[in-house]
Amino acid sequence: MLNDYSKEDKVLLAVDCIIFGFDGEDLKILLIKRDFEPEKGKWSLIGGFLKKEENLDKAAIRILNHLTGLDNIYMEQLYTFSKVDRDPAERTISTAYYALIDIESHNNEFTNVETSKWFSLKNAPDLIFDHNRMVERAVSRLKYRTKTKPIGFELLPEKFTMLQLQNLYESILNEKLDKRNFTSKINALDILIKLKEKDMGSSKKGSYLYTFDAEKYNKKLKEGFVFKI
């Protein structure tokens, strides 16, 4: 049985942030160009190392802010990745966090526009280490989320069209959805308020704008669409 802490192996613990954004059309992911070895010049998730005096949640916020300028983003812990040779330089374990944001409303926070960049998830470059696997796991968490909870509040602007909401679901699920079926399923969730305003940019007769009913949305978020025994 273990009893002497000093004999145990210590490791570097990294935190990697997976930031998903939506611009009304495409699901995007925020990446940075790595400027040190190993894998210098390749694209990477937004990562750094945990410091002794902080917990993982705080490290994630600090690293994201330091490398991109993004602030006040609520990130959720996804999973801890620990493959032995995942970082060729040294034994490093990494806890991945993820967040969903509306790109437009955070645009002016970015401080490092040369090194950090939004990529459409469909056309994202190959990433360093096991970062592709991290993204895959986050995407499957998102897919599962669309099936158990409402989604969109953090990703869409305050007012949005039904088409934008459908685009969001299609981006996450990576499949085309039938418009009529989608509209009726979403309406059945009873989380939207249809506004009198229209978005006139998309077509001649315009498209009605919607907003989330915050109270109903949050109730559904808390409960989930679940089987009650």
Next chain:
Amino acid sequence: MLNDYSKEDKVLLAVDCIIFGFDGEDLKILLIKRDFEPEKGKWSLIGGFLKKEENLDKAAIRILNHLTGLDNIYMEQLYTFSKVDRDPAERTISTAYYALIDIESHNNEFTNVETSKWFSLKNAPDLIFDHNRMVERAVSRLKYRTKTKPIGFELLPEKFTMLQLQNLYESILNEKLDKRNFTSKINALDILIKLKEKDMGSSKKGSYLYTFDAEKYNKKLKEGFVFKI
């Protein structure tokens, strides 16, 4: 931007295993008596430190086997706990894993029967460090699971009564359920096969035994009880 690994803080990374068991009546948790400082003599989850040459999944299996004798248990990663002072001896991060087992069928694997012990979750002792929080998080994961996926395959013997299954759900949800309502909800899931055999131990006229329809159970497990958009 970070670039020199040698300047970064290293930490001890622990793994703690939360093993839930079921004996037909009560949801139980496996605990061990800690035999070293700090907190010597108190009850603890089954934990140890990650070694350089293994990943977290393997560490969890090794630690569980070493401390209890349990083998071939499928554990799922739950969450990584990182509060700065969670271990007073030294900065230690811990990744918690959890598993569900049928107590009866693993009884003969136990090697350390003096130090490891099953406790009813309702009457479990206070645990060291943040282990109570770990158990809370695992229990809420279990509760959520009962609402999105079938449960019981790993926890029940091959043949079981409807009452045992109801006891399991009641233990996890920590509430009494109406028998008629429970039976009809479970039957609606269409994952059980009713056998001709009866368990004659419980009452004079006996109780029918059931078994899971593995194919249907696994299909539901994969899909979840989800909202399809």
